[in-house]
Amino acid sequence: MSRLLRSWLESANAPDCEFPLNNLPYGVFSTAGSDPRCGVAIGDQVVDLPALQAAGLIDFPGAFDAPSWNAFMALGREAWDALRARLIALLAADSNDQAAVAATMVAASDVTLHMPMQVGEYTDFYAGRNHAVNVGTMFRGAENALPPNWLHIPIGYNGRASSVVVSGTDVRRPWGQLKGPNDDLPRFAPCARFDIELEMGAIVGTPSNGPISVDEADANIFGYVLLNDWSARDIQAWEYQPLGPFQAKATATTISPWIVTRAALDPFRVDTPERDFELLDHIKDTGPMLYDIDLSVTLAPMGEAASTIARTNYKEMYYSAAQQLAHHTTSGCPMRVGDLLGSGTISGPEKDNRGSLLELSWGGKEPFTLDSGEERSFIQDGDTLALHGTARGDGYSIGFGPCIGTVLPALPNPYSR
Amino acid sequence: MSRLLRSWLESANAPDCEFPLNNLPYGVFSTAGSDPRCGVAIGDQVVDLPALQAAGLIDFPGAFDAPSWNAFMALGREAWDALRARLIALLAADSNDQAAVAATMVAASDVTLHMPMQVGEYTDFYAGRNHAVNVGTMFRGAENALPPNWLHIPIGYNGRASSVVVSGTDVRRPWGQLKGPNDDLPRFAPCARFDIELEMGAIVGTPSNGPISVDEADANIFGYVLLNDWSARDIQAWEYQPLGPFQAKATATTISPWIVTRAALDPFRVDTPERDFELLDHIKDTGPMLYDIDLSVTLAPMGEAASTIARTNYKEMYYSAAQQLAHHTTSGCPMRVGDLLGSGTISGPEKDNRGSLLELSWGGKEPFTLDSGEERSFIQDGDTLALHGTARGDGYSIGFGPCIGTVLPALPNPYSR
Numbered sequence: 001m002s003r004l005l006r007s008w009l010e011s012a013n014a015p016d017c018e019f020p021l022n023n024l025p026y027g028v029f030s031t032a033g034s035d036p037r038c039g040v041a042i043g044d045q046v047v048d049l050p051a052l053q054a055a056g057l058i059d060f061p062g063a064f065d066a067p068s069w070n071a072f073m074a075l076g077r078e079a080w081d082a083l084r085a086r087l088i089a090l091l092a093a094d095s096n097d098q099a100a101v102a103a104t105m106v107a108a109s110d111v112t113l114h115m116p117m118q119v120g121e122y123t124d125f126y127a128g129r130n131h132a133v134n135v136g137t138m139f140r141g142a143e144n145a146l147p148p149n150w151l152h153i154p155i156g157y158n159g160r161a162s163s164v165v166v167s168g169t170d171v172r173r174p175w176g177q178l179k180g181p182n183d184d185l186p187r188f189a190p191c192a193r194f195d196i197e198l199e200m201g202a203i204v205g206t207p208s209n210g211p212i213s214v215d216e217a218d219a220n221i222f223g224y225v226l227l228n229d230w231s232a233r234d235i236q237a238w239e240y241q242p243l244g245p246f247q248a249k250a251t252a253t254t255i256s257p258w259i260v261t262r263a264a265l266d267p268f269r270v271d272t273p274e275r276d277f278e279l280l281d282h283i284k285d286t287g288p289m290l291y292d293i294d295l296s297v298t299l300a301p302m303g304e305a306a307s308t309i310a311r312t313n314y315k316e317m318y319y320s321a322a323q324q325l326a327h328h329t330t331s332g333c334p335m336r337v338g339d340l341l342g343s344g345t346i347s348g349p350e351k352d353n354r355g356s357l358l359e360l361s362w363g364g365k366e367p368f369t370l371d372s373g374e375e376r377s378f379i380q381d382g383d384t385l386a387l388h389g390t391a392r393g394d395g396y397s398i399g400f401g402p403c404i405g406t407v408l409p410a411l412p413n414p415y416s417r
Numbered sequence: 418m419s420r421l422l423r424s425w426l427e428s429a430n431a432p433d434c435e436f437p438l439n440n441l442p443y444g445v446f447s448t449a450g451s452d453p454r455c456g457v458a459i460g461d462q463v464v465d466l467p468a469l470q471a472a473g474l475i476d477f478p479g480a481f482d483a484p485s486w487n488a489f490m491a492l493g494r495e496a497w498d499a500l501r502a503r504l505i506a507l508l509a510a511d512s513n514d515q516a517a518v519a520a521t522m523v524a525a526s527d528v529t530l531h532m533p534m535q536v537g538e539y540t541d542f543y544a545g546r547n548h549a550v551n552v553g554t555m556f557r558g559a560e561n562a563l564p565p566n567w568l569h570i571p572i573g574y575n576g577r578a579s580s581v582v583v584s585g586t587d588v589r590r591p592w593g594q595l596k597g598p599n600d601d602l603p604r605f606a607p608c609a610r611f612d613i614e615l616e617m618g619a620i621v622g623t624p625s626n627g628p629i630s631v632d633e634a635d636a637n638i639f640g641y642v643l644l645n646d647w648s649a650r651d652i653q654a655w656e657y658q659p660l661g662p663f664q665a666k667a668t669a670t671t672i673s674p675w676i677v678t679r680a681a682l683d684p685f686r687v688d689t690p691e692r693d694f695e696l697l698d699h700i701k702d703t704g705p706m707l708y709d710i711d712l713s714v715t716l717a718p719m720g721e722a723a724s725t726i727a728r729t730n731y732k733e734m735y736y737s738a739a740q741q742l743a744h745h746t747t748s749g750c751p752m753r754v755g756d757l758l759g760s761g762t763i764s765g766p767e768k769d770n771r772g773s774l775l776e777l778s779w780g781g782k783e784p785f786t787l788d789s790g791e792e793r794s795f796i797q798d799g800d801t802l803a804l805h806g807t808a809r810g811d812g813y814s815i816g817f818g819p820c821i822g823t824v825l826p827a828l829p830n831p832y833s834r
Binding site: 120121126147148149152153155156157158159160161162163172174175176177179185186187188210211213232235238239240241242243244245246247248250251252277280281282327328330331332333334335336339414415416 | 537538543564565566569570572573574575576577578579580589591592593594596602603604605627628630649652655656657658659660661662663664665667668669694697698699744745747748749750751752753756831832833
């Protein structure tokens with residue numbers, strides 16, 4: 001297990017800091033009266049990348065002209081490695097550039113965080129086994145829980161990139177067409193079973209234009225974010241057969257503000273689980289490609305303290321992001337810089353490991369209890385949901401910032417005008 | 418029915434010309450040694466829009482700086498109407514600007530056509546009733562042919578925008594994971610049931626950020642293209658449950674090179690069909706929103722003449738593009754300039770009206786015969802498939818240019834290296 005890299009910035013060396021020198025996650029920030037721009041989190045500060053470049057301390061022409069990491073990602077892996085190495089040198093305890101770098105820093109408490117990249121396209125997988133078994137059992141019975149293809153390919157669907165928002169964005173409860181089990185006909189109504197999905201998102205940093213291997217796919221991933229795939233379960237139940245989820249998943253998908261790079265997560269790699277069936281060559285395991293990242297979900301009713309409602313770990317996945325990306329390219333599908341791949345909901349084996357309210361309340365039949373004693377089956381208006389992720393090293397840990405959203409009440413019927 | 422608008426360009430007045438003054442479709446073209454740029458088709462010529470603007474004959478600052486119609490679309494409906502009115506004036510028989518406009522024209526025979534716009538996101542619907550009944554009968558039996566939701570919402574799924582290509586682009590037969598009915602386990606193999614889907618594509622020209630009505634949706638559509646949603650049926654059969662088609666639809670989707678504007682198609686509006694169930698308010702019919710456009714598919718084996726294998730009409734749809742777009746926004750899904758909506762396969766009631774080989778050969782069980790006597794169930798390597806669309810007015814007709822692609826043999830197994 002890797003050790004803490006010490007920085008001259010003392011706040012970065014604190015054991016509970018999620019942004020030590022080992023992390024250096026990439027985001028986009030602004031301060032009051034200034035435009036959004038690329039930044040790096042370190043301790044309780046954010047390094048202003050355009051300022052660092054203007055000061056001559058880094059040299060990546062064109063990379064930081066726009067408030068997104070897409071241009072930098074497009075420079076390729078050598079640039080990724082070079083920037084990380086240079087930032088570590090500038091911020092390490094023995095750096096000779098402390099004063100010059102300090103001059104480009106802004107207190108994290110003063111910044112507003114924005115979308116860290118422009119999302120190309122967004123794909124959402126369904127590659128967590130416990131989640132698939134739970135949902136399958138509820139919808140199709142225990143005997144048919146896993147679809148026949150599930151153990152052979154990471155099944156997924158294309159989501160809606162335009163609906164991806166950064167942590168802190170409020171989420172409006174949607175309306176939609178739905179049909180209850182006792183309804184003769186469908187009706188248009190506000191979603192009554194609004195939910196989260198605890199996921200990790202992988203960001204494609206290197207484009208491809210044909211089938212790529214799992215190793216190539218792994219190398220093409222720039223970094224990871226926390227991802228909450230907000231889900232309207234009642235809309236989903238009515239619409240999803242036979243073409244998959246559509247409007248149920250198009251209200252919003254929230255990502256954490258900081259992209260934690262693949263390099264920062266490297267020390268936390270773990271193997272994928274034992275296989276029931278040997279995977280075919282295009283997605284065969286080639287090494288440890290999952291990550292040991294503790295994940296949790298908190299729910300805070302309006303004006304109340306947050307309760308932790310689930311704890312799980314990214315290593316519960318059956319398929320890694322690299323396998324998902326490789327599978328995504330098999331048909332020749334072009335992948336582009338900024339494409340986002342959701343892991344699928346990450347649930348552990350126990351009841352309190354479940355990454356969605358659908359599972360936590362077993363389809364609403366077994367409401368769960370918050371610390372305050374209040375019960376929940378699905379999200380209520382005013383609830384704030386947050387995902388948290390931590391990879392724990394030796395004397396340090398790495399985080400993503402929270403992935404948080406508050407659910408606002410549905411607007412009046414938009415079609416009653 | 419509207420009459421031919423006469424142009425001073427004689428080739429535009431010929432009865433069999435698909436680009437009369439009534440049409441004025443928008444595309445992107447280049448000539449040998451020149452960069453791609455926006456153009457308008459008229460008769461056997463293409464008007465160079467940047468040149469027309471440089472000559473001071475039109476004035477839409479910033480609209481034609483890039484080789485795509487996105488910037489112009491983003492100017493909004495008033496600009497759309499203004500450009501069309503101005504082009505009609507410049508190209509009409511009584512125009513005083515013939516010489517100046519002629520100086521900006523390039524012979525259509527000398528141009529290469531490119532993608533007319535940058536596709537935002539691509540959504541593919543399943544809204545043709547005959548197609549849904551045919552496919553449903555084959556897959557689930559005649560009694561369960563239409564899914565329960567089908568008559569209440571235009572069901573669809575998000576496709577892959579990165580795979581959309583312009584007419585003339587070769588299409589490589591994909592590999593994929595599939596499992597035959599007699600296979601114990603899935604295998605990785607070239608698609609053996611490669612297919613087309615005859616569709617129309619609607620292009621969103623005005624963004625929206627919340628639920629919009631059918632009338633708003635109709636007004637937000639900039640224009641229409643022909644669209645061929647290439648489909649790997651054997652990959653689809655294995656992967657599509659429960660999340661919908663994924664790699665089966667990600668090899669390519671071909672669109673016609675010319676965007677025919679909503680204004681040009683206005684004279685051809687027709688009503689949607691009788692409803693089995695009254696539609697809910699968010700997608701209720703508000704007027705004629707389908708179009709009477711004759712559609713056909715031709716198949717030409719390598720080096721042979723093309724046979725017409727299907728004839729149908731866009732008015733066979735159950736839901737209009739405006740209803741699909743309105744439904745797409747119900748959950749709050751943001752729509753952006755350049756978003757592309759595929760209608761779903763358009764089949765008529767008779768056997769020779771079917772818009773996919775899957776239907777024409779009834780799942781491969783009833784091969785059909787080409788003019789040469791050759792048989793087909795699915796596409797063979799070297800086959801060239803083309804879609805054609807024509808709206809017929811009084812003494813004129815409107816076309817889109819062909820939507821054409823040749824299928825190349827699969828590459829060697831990309832994972833046997």
